[in-house]
Amino acid sequence: MLTVVGPKGGRVFRVIWTLEELGLPYAHDIARPHSEGMYAVNPLGQAPALVDGAAVLTDSLAIMNYLADRAGALTHPPGTPERALMEARINFVLTEMEAPLWLMARHGFVLPKEARAPGMRAVAEGDFARAEAKFETLLGEAEFFGGPTFSLADIFVADMVRWAEQAKVALTSGVLRDFADRMAERPGWQRTVAALA
Numbered sequence: 001m002l003t004v005v006g007p008k009g010g011r012v013f014r015v016i017w018t019l020e021e022l023g024l025p026y027a028h029d030i031a032r033p034h035s036e037g038m039y040a041v042n043p044l045g046q047a048p049a050l051v052d053g054a055a056v057l058t059d060s061l062a063i064m065n066y067l068a069d070r071a072g073a074l075t076h077p078p079g080t081p082e083r084a085l086m087e088a089r090i091n092f093v094l095t096e097m098e099a100p101l102w103l104m105a106r107h108g109f110v111l112p113k114e115a116r117a118p119g120m121r122a123v124a125e126g127d128f129a130r131a132e133a134k135f136e137t138l139l140g141e142a143e144f145f146g147g148p149t150f151s152l153a154d155i156f157v158a159d160m161v162r163w164a165e166q167a168k169v170a171l172t173s174g175v176l177r178d179f180a181d182r183m184a185e186r187p188g189w190q191r192t193v194a195a196l197a
């Protein structure tokens with residue numbers, strides 16, 4: 001049995017969406033970051049983790065690659081140009097979209113009050129808007145972000161729009177809005193939302 005460890009929000013969402021898309025059964029242990037349960041599976045106390053029998057995996061990207069590679073779905077074979085493209089797109093999402101949203105979260109509620117910088121939200125909003133424009137350039141006329149078929153890259157992008165909405169960041173890109181709306185029509189997304197409600 002696969003067990004996802006981590007709270008209902010945050011990066012757990014994209015791991016559970018991956019499991020739902022792959023049709024894999026799983027259990028969910030809603031341990032909070034830095035709780036005893038989280039340190040039991042990750043020495044950093046960060047979420048998410050995945051327990052697969054004797055194996056314990058950490059980091060959402062590593063977990064999602066592991067699941068997709070084993071299933072031979074939502075990804076492309078290692079050592080192919082298609083895989084390199086998908087990896088590049090995921091890297092773009094993590095460095096250009098997630099980073100400013102995470103910065104906002106850190107300076108909004110994650111860090112202790114005395115460590116928060118008041119001007120950080122405006123800086124991060126500007127960075128996220130620039131990332132939205134880059135997303136439009138990379139997507140072009142394509143249906144999916146990571147290649148010709150739905151892949152982990154699409155999960156990462158739509159998850160970022162979910163984060164932006166939670167942070168009350170108004171999207172500047174209609175293309176990104178439409179993309180996220182299309183992704184939210186997927187039954188896998190809807191099962192994930194229901195599972196984490």
Ligand SMILES: N[C@@H](CCC(=O)N[C@@H](CS)C(=O)NCC(=O)O)C(=O)O
Nearest residue numbers: 010011033045046047048059060061
């Ligand atoms: N790169 C890691 C980041 C993990 C991470 O920062 N998780 C957040 C929750 S979504 C957390 O545990 N935050 C508490 C902390 O960073 O100390 C991943 O993608 O899994």
